[in-house]
Amino acid sequence: MTETSAGAKPLLAAFALAATGDLAALLAGSDTAHTVFKPLLMPLLAGYVVAVKGPRLLTAALLFGWGGDILLLADADPAFLAGMGSFAAGHVCYLVLFKRHGRNGTARAREGWLVAAYAAALIGTVVLLWPDLPADMRGPVAGYSLLLTAMAFAATRLGPVAGAGGALFLLSDTLIATGIAEWPQAPRPDFWIMLTYIAAQFLLTAGVLAARSPRTARLTSESAAATP
Structure with a gap:
């Protein structure tokens, strides 16, 4: 094992622990613990990307996600x-990454x-959703x-791992939008939002790293046991 990968493993393990702690906090209804764990998630995953010398745009995408995580903790429009x-800025980073590393052989x-x-x-x-969204949120939600x-x-275009990550991100944010529209929610809606979001960011990260270099494709297999 290289020095870089050895240094990266603790960051990935810490990400898994923070994810587990955050999800457990949501199931337990502990807003305090959620406020502690949620801000740790994306910096730890971004730290892993830096440790394995991943693309800077991937680090930026995760840190923009972190900014969104922090801001969404506040209960204000x-x-x-x-x-x-x-989050939108993070999506732009992902789009550029997918264009650079995506496969051109898609049928x-x-x-x-x-x-x-x-x-x-x-x-x-x-x-x-449109009729049930607040009037001042309709344009921003549609554009986003x-x-x-x-x-x-x-x-x-990066393969099934990244594709699953993109689909889960879409699902996670759709769950948020249904909450804004005051649609009926499943029990513990924040748990399902965070579960799909955490999985989405992890799978997108794994997909980008695997597409960038076959050497980093081991991310998925190495961390599958550690990820909730």
């Missing part, structure tokens, strides 16, 4: 909109079905949804 903007028929599926998901979600869906679709 301006903070929510700023958090949405921070046209398969890509066409994916375009149709993601377009239908975008249009259907926005149309259904377009960018998020584009990122989720583009992630499929």
Whole structure:
């Protein structure tokens, strides 16, 4: 094992522990513990990316996600909109990464079905949510949804791992949007939002690192046992 990978493993283990702690806090209904664990998640994952010499844009995407995480802890509309903007910046970073490292051999028929599926998901979600969203949130949510869906679709070009990450990110933010629209929620909605979000960021990270270099493809297998 190289010195770099040896130094990276503790960061990945710490990320897994923070994720477990955050999810347990949400199940237990502990806002205090959630406030402690949530801000640790993306910096630890970004630290892992730095340790394995991953792309700087990937580190930036995760840190923009961290900014969104922090801002969404505040229960105020301006903070929510700023958090949405921070996540949007992260999605732009991902889009650039997917363009650089994506595979050009995707079958046209398969890509066409994916375009149709993601377009239908975008249009259907926005149309259904629109009447129930606060008037001042409709434009920002629609614009953000377009960018998020584009990122989720583009992630499929890196393979199934990143594609799953993009789909889970889309699901996580859709759950947030249904909460804003005051739709009926599953028990412990914040748990499901964070579970899908944590998995999304991890899988996107794994997908980018694997696409960047076969040497880093071991990320998924090394950390599968440590990830909740």
